[in-house]
Amino acid sequence: MAVQDRYITLGGHRHRYIEKGSSEHTMLLIHGISSSLDFYEQVIPLLSQSFRVIAVDLLGFGLSEKPHGKDYSLKLYASLIQEFLDKTGSLGEKLYATGHSMGGKYLIASALLHPGTFSRLVLSNTDGFLHIPSIARGISLPGVRDVLKKLVTGDKMSEKMFASAFHDKKKVNEESYRKILEIARDPDAFDTVMALNRNLKKLDLNRTGLRKRLGEITMPVLVIWGENDRYLSPSLARSVLAEIPSSKLVMFEKCGHSPMLEYPEKFTKTVTDFILSEPYSPEI
DSSP, X not given: OOOOOEEEEXXXXXXXXXXXXXXXXXXXXXXXXXXXXXXXXXXXXXXXXTSEEEEEOOTTSTXXXXXXXXXXXXXXXXXXXXXXXXXXXXXXXXXXXXXXXXXXXXXXXXXXXXXXXXXXXEEESOXXXXXXXXXXXXXXXXXXXXXXXXXXXXXXXXXXHHHTTOSOGGGSOHHHHHHHHHHHTOHHHXXXXXXXXXXXXXXXXXTTTOGGGGGGOOSOEEEXXXXXXXSSOTTHHHHHHHHSTTEEEEEETTOOSOHHHHSHHHHHHHHHIIIIXXXXXXXO
C-alpha cells in the first residue's frame, strides 16, 4: 500500500511529508538536490519494519512550496528540519537521520546548529566536501539561467543527467525511476537550484565556518558511498572520515550516486545494522 502524503506548515510554508511504521526508533530521511522524499521510495517500506520512518520534501523541492526570493541558507534548512521534528513529535534519544547528497550536508548543519538532536547519522554520497568556486554562481545569471533551464528540464538532457546518477539504471525499479525523473525535471525546482547557487556563501559548509567545527560531531556517523559515483567522487568519502572523527565508511561496489535505489535491500540492512545492531567502532 502506498504511503499517504501529509502536509505540514514549516517556517510559514506548506511542506509535504510522509510517516510509516510504529517503532519507538524514529528515522528521518532527507533527500538531495532536485529531488524529493520519493528518492527513498524503495527503502521506506523496508526501513519501516524497524523504524518509525518520517521523510519530508525540503522547501523548494518535491511537492513542498517553492517560494520565490527566499534567502536559502544552511541555517534556514536546519531550522526547518528542527521545526519538522518538533511538530511531528519526533525529538528524543531514539532519533536518527539519513541524508543523501545535499541532504547529508543539511543534516551535518543540523547536528552542529542543534546539537544533541540525533543519536546517530547516516550520510549517503554526501555533499559539502567538494569545493565550489565562487565563479560557479555565474550559471544563475538571468541569460545563462534561462538557456540552462531549457536544457536541463528538457526530455533528452534531463534523462541523460538523471541516468548518470546510477552505475546501472537497470537495477532501479522502473516506476520509481520514471517518477523521480519527472521530479528532477520540474522547472520550479530548477528555479530553487538557481536560488541555492546564488546563495552559495550561506549554503557552503566551509564558507559558513561549519566545516571547521566538524570535530564537534561525536555521535556515531555511517558514511555510505557508491564506488562508481559520477556526481560526487568516492575520494570525497576520505575527507568525511578525516574531518568527522566519529565516522566509518561502507563502500558499495558497482554502485553510483544512489545506493538506496540501486540496492534497496542492502542499503536498508546496512543502515539498520548500524543503527540498531552494530556496536560502534570507527574504521578509517
